[in-house]
Amino acid sequence: MQTPLTVMDFLDRAELVYGDRVGLVDEPVQPADSWGEVTYRRMAQLARAQAAGLDRLGVGPGERVAVVSHNSARLMTSLYGVSGHSRVLVPVNFRLKAEEVAYIVEQSGASVLLVDPELDEALAGVPVKHRFVLGAESDAQLYDFDREPVRHRISESDTATINYTSGTTARPKGVQLTHRNIWLNAVLMGLHFGAGDRDVYLHTLPMFHANGWGLPFVLTGLGAQHVVLRKVDGAEILRRVERHGVTFLCGAPAVATAVLDAAADWDGPVPGRDRVRIIVAGAPPPTSVVQRIESELGWEFMQIYGLTETSPVVTVNRGRAEWDALPPAERAERLVQAGSPALGSQVRVDGQGEVLVRSNTVLEGYWKQPDETAAALKGGWFHTGDGGTLTDGYLAISDRKKDVIITGGENVSSIEVEDCLYGHPAVAEVAVIGVPDRKWGETVKALVVLKDGQSADEAALIAHCKQRLAGYKAPTSVEFRDSLPRTTTGKLQKFRLREPYWAGRAREVN
Known part of the structure; x- marks a missing residue:
């Protein structure tokens, strides 16, 4: 027997087995009026009511519903009320400008746009057939409790969500993820990281980003509790960990750093010791x-x-029993690797150093971009665009291929230089880029944000690197900044940092 794997499997089980359990604790200070504590039975009712509301609007199977929102119970429920009932959810990065959101709405063909109240004014000019500002008033229009939704047949190969990439290219591409992609990714995340019904998960990770890495699905299906955090703040994360008994959270290295900074000023024992596990991704963290x-x-x-x-899962890295007795520095060196292939994933590095992936979690394609799809899936492998090495079953990411700096014929990994600079006590943030150089083609430049109250000059930081790295890897210049541009998920936007140095040139390589 074979039955389709769909996203509704997760909420259906939660309603059946954990219906009376509080499954979702909304952000208490939502500008859209907080839903407070929501049981899994109520969450399933809300998802059905949202689907019935879309029926009433005339939004049919396969139509796209875009939502631009900070983390919220409404956004999480839409994963089921929209995707789970035959439509396609388009979760949009809430930091994008109006013209960028308008492009996504138009390119995806979304007929419905749901907008966070905080973004209402900024996105007022985005054209769309049906527009709703999330909140108590729109709840009455969007959720129809008086009728049962039409349950259209869903194939596991149907597109469930279109997630637009974070904008490292001129125009984001719409990644079509199927019900099968999402289902298997979610189960793999739960399996590799030991999720269960005793977990309390704090949503520090934006739900729009690769559907919260699949954790809103698997943790729902297992009956864990979700605690919604609207905006990342290190001290507030610690407070929620203490208040709700949080056991699990995720984020980019910048999130981890924010927590560490807050912990330094925390009054009393840091909450969560020997209880919390944190998954970091988005960029290799400093050791x-x-x-x-x-x-x-x-x-x-x-x-x-x-x-x-x-x-998004390709590889996973969690401490092994063999590493337990290692000194902290050596253990950190093992954990900082990207990890070993997740169950069912095949990973290899081609002759040009690019990481290639074959897996059931690989996208169906880029929405309405067949040429881009064909290029990405050439040869039956997904081409990540990342450079890396695979040793003894463990993948280490060296850089985005375009972020490798070639100076005097030598390849320099910007990540390696960044890690070195993070080891300097005065450095809070750093981005290393290649800039044009008449003699060497390009040379290494470091853009640095210093910690509050700390000082360091260019010569000191260059000397710090030369003591620890081969001479050609050390920056030849250092520029100090107040901040560095990042995506919502904490990724450095190096293309923006490079632009002024390469302006007027046909390509960003010399």
């Missing part, structure tokens, strides 16, 4: 951050590597 998470917080550090196009 110093890994050590501090495990020693200062007493939290278990774990890592995944993946992309929106892979739902």
Whole structure:
């Protein structure tokens, strides 16, 4: 027997087995009026009512519903009320400008746009057939409790969500993730990281980003509790960990750093010691951050590597029994690797150093971009665009291929230089890029944000690197900044950092 794997499997089980359990604790200060505590039975009722509301609007199977929202109970429920009832959810990065959101709405063909109240004015000019500002008033229009929704047949190969990439290219591409992609990714996340019904998960990760890495699905299906955090703040994360008994959270290295900074000023024992596990992804974290998470917080550090196009899990890294007795620095060096292939994933590195992936979690395609799809899936493998090495079953990401700096014929990984600079006590943030150089073709430049109250000059930071790296890898210049541009998920937007240095040139390589 074979039955289709669909996203509704997760909420259906939660309603059946854990119906009376509080499954979702909404952000208490939502501008859209908080839903407060929501049981799994109520969450399933809300999802059905949302689907019935879309029926009433005339939004049919396969139509796209876009939502631009910070983390909220309404956004999470839409994963089921929209995708679980034959439509396609388009979760949009809430930091995008109006013209960028308008492009996504138009390119996806969305007929419905749901907007966070905080973004109402900024996105007022985005054209769409049906527009709703999330809140108590629109709830009455969007949720129809008086009728049962039409349950259209869903195939596991149907598109469930279209997730637009974070904008490292001129125009984001719409990644089509199927019900099968999402289902298998979610189960793999739960399996590799030991999720269960005793877990309390804090949504520090934006739900729009690769559908919250699949955790809103698997943790729902297992009956865990979700605690919604609207905006990342290190001290508030610690408060929620203490108040709700949080056991599990995720984020980019910047999130981990925010927690570490807050912990330094925390009055009393840091909450969650020997209980919390944190998954970090989005960029390879500095080894110093890994050590501090495990020693200062007493939290278990774990890592995944993946992309929106892979739902996102590709590799996983969690401490092995063989590593338990290792010194902290050596253990951190093992954990900072991207990890080993997730169950069912095949990973290899081609002759040009690019990481290739074959898996059931790989995207169906880019929405209405057949040429881009064909290029990404050439040869039956997904081409990640990342450079890396695979040793003894463990993948290490060296850089985005375009972020490798070639100076005097030598390849320099910007990540390696960044990790070195993070080891300097005065450095809070750093981005390393290649800039044009008449003699060497391009040369290494570091853009640095210093910690509050700390000081360092260019010469000191260059000397710090030269003591620890081959001379050609050390920056030839350092520029100090107040901040560095990042995506919502904490990824450095190096294409923006490079632009002024390469302006007027045909290509960003010399």
